[in-house]
Amino acid sequence: MPDENSADAFDVVIAGGAVMGSSIAYHLAKLGEGRLSILVVEQDPSYQRSASALSAGSIRQQFSTAINIDISLHGIAFLRDIDRHLGLDGEKVDISLKEGGYLYLATGEGAPLLGEINALQNARGADILLHDRADLNSRFPWLAAGDLAAGSWGRTGEGWFDGYGLMQAFRRKARVLGVAYRQGKVADVQSAGNRIRSVILADGSRIACGALVNTCGASGARSLSTAMGFPIPVFAKKRSVFSFACPTDLPGFPLLIDTSGVWVRPEGRDFIAGYSPDDGDEVEHPADFEVDWPLFEDYIWPALAARVPAFEQLRPGRAWAGHYDMCLIDHNALVGRLPDLANGYLAAGFSGHGLQQSPAVGRGIAELILHGEYRSLDLAPLGCHRLASGEPLLERNVI
Numbered sequence: 518m519p520d521e522n523s524a525d526a527f528d529v530v531i532a533g534g535a536v537m538g539s540s541i542a543y544h545l546a547k548l549g550e551g552r553l554s555i556l557v558v559e560q561d562p563s564y565q566r567s568a569s570a571l572s573a574g575s576i577r578q579q580f581s582t583a584i585n586i587d588i589s590l591h592g593i594a595f596l597r598d599i600d601r602h603l604g605l606d607g608e609k610v611d612i613s614l615k616e617g618g619y620l621y622l623a624t625g626e627g628a629p630l631l632g633e634i635n636a637l638q639n640a641r642g643a644d645i646l647l648h649d650r651a652d653l654n655s656r657f658p659w660l661a662a663g664d665l666a667a668g669s670w671g672r673t674g675e676g677w678f679d680g681y682g683l684m685q686a687f688r689r690k691a692r693v694l695g696v697a698y699r700q701g702k703v704a705d706v707q708s709a710g711n712r713i714r715s716v717i718l719a720d721g722s723r724i725a726c727g728a729l730v731n732t733c734g735a736s737g738a739r740s741l742s743t744a745m746g747f748p749i750p751v752f753a754k755k756r757s758v759f760s761f762a763c764p765t766d767l768p769g770f771p772l773l774i775d776t777s778g779v780w781v782r783p784e785g786r787d788f789i790a791g792y793s794p795d796d797g798d799e800v801e802h803p804a805d806f807e808v809d810w811p812l813f814e815d816y817i818w819p820a821l822a823a824r825v826p827a828f829e830q831l832r833p834g835r836a837w838a839g840h841y842d843m844c845l846i847d848h849n850a851l852v853g854r855l856p857d858l859a860n861g862y863l864a865a866g867f868s869g870h871g872l873q874q875s876p877a878v879g880r881g882i883a884e885l886i887l888h889g890e891y892r893s894l895d896l897a898p899l900g901c902h903r904l905a906s907g908e909p910l911l912e913r914n915v916i
């Protein structure tokens with residue numbers, strides 16, 4: 518319970534109000550059935566620089582770890598049923614979900630890994646087909662497949678959607694269920710023993726809280742976690758997204774992950790593409806939102822044209838840059854209660870898969886706060902114990 522003597526007091530304060538903060542707020546309000554007072558503190562309600570507003574908005578089950586597969590299976594079920602979850606008074610929630618599938622390509626060297634993790638994905642309930650080169654040629658005739666040995670394609674359950682729309686739908690529904698949102702930056706915490714008693718905003722105001730959840734993403738999760746007494750190796754990594762038009766019609770184009778590491782998918786009548794450069798470990802430029810144009814000219818376009826000859830004629834369009842919040846030990850999220858704190862929680866380090874993980878993580882953190890345990894999907898493999906034990910949860914399918 519929060520400090521009763523404080524002017525401002527909430528059962529739960531959530532720092533960071535983008536997709537993760539708003540999903541947790543929505544799930545807490547819904548599962549708590551109005552028993553909890555909940556405040557979301559967001560430093561920039563325009564969300565201009567939040568990853569949630571700058572993402573590629575895609576969802577896949579083609580991960581190599583059971584927990585990530587299970588989280589995304591819940592994610593797609595939630596997105597398919599979003600009207601029931603987040604619709605207001607029977608209204609439809611338009612997030613333009615398109616299940617076009619991911620297509621991972623492999624040469625002879627990479628094919629055994631595709632086969633190995635395909636078995637795991639399908640055993641857990643995903644719907645991923647393994648293709649040899651002949652299958653690839655017949656299903657995707659626009660592909661230059663001469664050097665390929667295999668490809669794995671999500672027949673259902675994978676694709677893309679309006680990520681910004683998902684964030685706003687969580688936020689809107691949370692507010693309707695009684696969650697308060699306030700503009701401000703959570704700058705510090707006050708603790709007594711193993712409990713956080715209140716948060717201090719940058720303007721000096723104090724808000725008492727029964728629990729604090731840190732969902733501050735690339736711009737703030739690490740510093741707030743340090744203030745909570747638990748430093749985390751989560752760093753901001755710039756990623757540029759480039760849009761382009763293609764004069765040739767390419768029917769059935771999925772989200773393609775090329776052997777070069779370049780990804781590309783349809784976006785309306787056009788396409789978007791990107792690539793994660795190897796930018797070293799502890800390097801970050803959190804305030805740098807300049808698009809890396811040479812990356813497109815020098816690497817992405819040539820790779821695209823080699824794989825899909827029609828892309829030689831592409832017409833570059835606009836581009837933007839955002840930041841992954843990358844957990845350096847294994848590129849997987851850190852989710853759960855912080856060690857040594859009775860009431861401090863964290864959901865950060867999602868790299869390039871936080872939007873699709875937001876439904877399951879929001880529900881999980883809400884269960885943890887309300888019941889002291891995960892009741893639906895056990896998110897313990899994403900816990901912070903990985904930092905202390907030095908046992909990473911290695912994900913081999915990182916984009």
Ligand SMILES: Cc1cc2nc3c(=O)[nH]c(=O)nc-3n(C[C@H](O)[C@H](O)[C@H](O)COP(=O)(O)OP(=O)(O)OC[C@H]3O[C@@H](n4cnc5c(N)ncnc54)[C@H](O)[C@@H]3O)c2cc1C
Pocket residue numbers: 532533534535536537538558559560561564566567568569570571572573574575576701702703704732733734735736737738741756757758838839840841842864865867868869870871872873874
């Ligand atoms: C280019 C790009 C492409 C991506 N593509 C995909 C994709 O295809 N699929 C997918 O699932 N994911 C994708 N992601 C990842 C996904 O966007 C993120 O993992 C997800 O949006 C993280 O959500 P979040 O709420 O944790 O963080 P954010 O969206 O970054 O939000 C954090 C919020 O906290 C606020 N904040 C920070 N510090 C404070 C503070 N001290 N006090 C108060 N507020 C604070 C910020 O203003 C921000 O609004 C992509 C990301 C990028 C950058």
